[in-house]
Amino acid sequence: MTVLVRPKALDNLKVREFQMLIDGRWTNGAEGGVIERKSPGHGVVVSRYQAGTRVDAERAIAAARNAFDNGPWSHMTGAERSNIILKAADLIAVRSDELAYLDCIESGKPISQAKAELGGAVDIWRYAAALGRDLHGESYNTLGEGTLGVVLREAIGVVSIITPWNFPFLIVSQKLPFALAAGCTAVVKPSELTSGSTLLLGEILMETGVPAGVVNIIVGTGAEVGAPMTTHPDVDMISFTGSTLVGKLTMANAAQTLKKVSLELGGKNPQIVFPDAELDDFIDAAVFGAYFNAGECCNAGSRLIVHRDIADEVVQRVAALSAKVKVGDPLDPQTKVGAIITPEHLAKIDTYVRNAASAGANLSHGGSALDLGMGQFMSPTILSAVQPEMAVAREEVFGPVLSVLTFETLEDAVRIANSIDYGLSAGVWSRDFDTCLKIGRRVRAGTVWMNTFMDGASELPFGGYKQSGLGRELGRHAVEDYTETKTLNMHIGRRKVVWSGN
Template identity: 80%
Template sequence: MTIPVKPKALSSHEARDFKMLIDGRWQAGDARPIERIAPSHGVVVSRFPAGSKADAERAIAAARKAFDNGPWPRMTASERSAVLLRAADLIAARSEELAYLDAIEAGKPISQVRGEIAGSVDIWRYAAALARDLHGESYNTLGEGTLGVVLREAIGVVSIITPWNFPFLIVGQKLPFALAAGCTTVVKPSELTSGSTLVLGEILQEAGVPDGVVNIVTGTGPEVGAVMTSHPDVDMVSFTGSTGVGKLTMTNAAQTLKKVSLELGGKNPQIVFPDADLDAFIDAAVFGAYFNAGECCNAGSRLILHKSIASEVVKRVANLTQNVRVGDPLDPSTQVGAIITPQHFDKIAGYVAKARDGGADVAHGGGTLDLGMGQFMAPTILSGVTPDMAVAREEVFGPVLSVLTFETTAEAIEIANSIDYGLSAGVWSRDFDTCLTIGRRVRAGTVWMNTFMDGTPELPFGGYKQSGLGRELGRHAVEDYTETKTLNMHVGSRTSWWMPQKEKLA
């Protein structure tokens, strides 16, 4: 059994009321606000404006005006970099406020969120550095009469749509790079977890971002997101969320052939060989499966174990899982928080029930944790899972670990690659040849070797197949928000194509 951490009642809490940011002004919506009920405490903790199509259109118009006529795209790179650095300092100064909002709205452990905010500060500073390194190319080898220059220009207005599972961290993987390139933006956070993004709007105003450069519209996907992904004045869409909604986003963007960047789902394997450092792996397996309650596109939700060690590994993972602390996200000792909504809880439980009915064994957990309030699920281990089961192929997005087995390296690679996703993977072996073979043959955007879910702003992040399009982070992240333009310059007089023929006729 895991260690329960019962939530304490929020006796003195008052729900916080927020407004949207459009063209530098904070505005309330016309409709009844969206009330966010904390998944850990069952009380209303935030109210967000229910943005409308008209709100989204006004935000897009503001961003369009700010890009076409405003100062931001015309600032020097050093000026934009200075603003981003000020924003990073202000984020750090308000880190506790931001961490509380993400913890209470998303049910995330406060200790974890503090780490995410610190990571976001680092990303904003990295993006500020990249702003000054954005450059084009020149070609002086094309002949005496030709000089070629390739420019990189901001792509224009960018719609940024972020999910509920990492509200502040993921907007930090997109927005600072778009700003560094000189773009203007419309941001839509999840209607479940909009608080920290709206506070970010305050921070950016204080940092010196001009009006209209960052607009934040809260509301639902059908009402607000649909406009942001289809409007002709939007030049690019950057979306993180489910693969299903990603496909809809791509369909909407295709109406005007917008550039699209998609970071979508994952069903990420950890492949473990008999010679692995099992002490290190066991810790990584529990962390990879239950970090953020498994509501993580990078979750290590599939263990692909060599048959000779499978029984031992399952037993050891189950034993360590008993020490995981589940419950109140505001308690610093909590490791796994609440499930985002009751509907999502039912979806996760449905996967577990279907796997059990299909012959899988529940080695740990499998049910609800009754902590007196909120919705919590026991970290769950399913052994005896086969590659054809839904729980082994589909993104459960919950604290559920599926265990599969293999005998040969080729079989492990086949199992890993047999699904529609390709976001990340892990391989555990003391043999470098084994790690490199898996690393080169598994179709995933990131392959960790003898570790799992490490990250840094310098390394690109994104997936193969239905895990998305494009990459975030890394030194080329700013370039993703640009277009290239060729300037082909001719030196001296030019002979037109008909001159030789004219002279011949004469």
């Protein structure tokens, strides 16, 4: 039986009003529209944003373009930019409770999880600041006595940053500080469902002394705001996190002007479990991987690929632990699984579960929406006897739904893991490290965890194979992603005349 934490009414709630940040000023949208955001866990309006349009997007792009071409930011030393980014990290830490609260009530994620994400975001900002001081090129003095080659790393220019609703502050933190460290300027569009913490970040950056126009933050739909951000000729690069479908559209838009594109997209991530695995550790990781952030996570471990000899035991134990997971009020510190982002998304998750059951999968736990009196919630769900060709085994459900498949040989496990369009991450569980390394080398995924799942660090690159995206975020080369390479080929002394023959 799922443990429920019923939401409490948000008594005396003051709805927070936000404007957009364009060229260093807080401003209303050009057409005066407003977006209201209801808390998915409480069913009441918690935020109001100015609804941006193409006019606002073009204003923001123009401000970023002018700030890059004519402002001081791209000409500062790495140390100067680094110091400002470090100050931003400190202020994020000071206001972390406020930021976590906004992410919690707007996205439905548990408050304890939101606070942990803010701690991770602070570390990323500090790591980006350090990389900004280490950005360097190359030199070649081996080209002959009369030639010296120097390779520079220069900021690419104006970057459009488009972020999703599932990790509002964490994902903007995987992009923006690295772009700033490289010397770029940016236009940021958070999801219109969860814009609050990103707009609060704008307040923080203004306080640090980031020059006007360097960071612009606008709110609106993809059609109104996202489209011009991906097609405008004054934008040099797009960094997008979201669905694979929208990622493909973004890439097509960018192709019109051949912009550089970084895409972090969907995932359908397997955990492959062998009979010799440490099952106590694995069972906890399986439940965490499936239900973290209510499964609304591109890295979710939504596919268990379990050796046939232990499949029944694994399903039984995962179901038993799933029954202890607390679902409900995102503001309760004990909650593990919060609210689903919208009623429409809850209905989509429910459809996947019903269709899988109709196709022959066994419903081993959960499987239904939960009526807690307000908001929208989904029971942690386990589907066993899932076949690789089923939609629930191949498509990104983006909810707390775990599909269990079985295998007999290592080759079977690899084949099943690689049989889908995604390749973001994977896990393997075995006491035999040869087995772990074989899986790690053969599974086509950007990250493979061995005897753990969904661990991370600012130093480790993140991104996917196949339709899980292009490029990598985080890691030692993250700042370089926001640069262009320029070669200076210098001739020393008089050039030898060879063309005219004189």
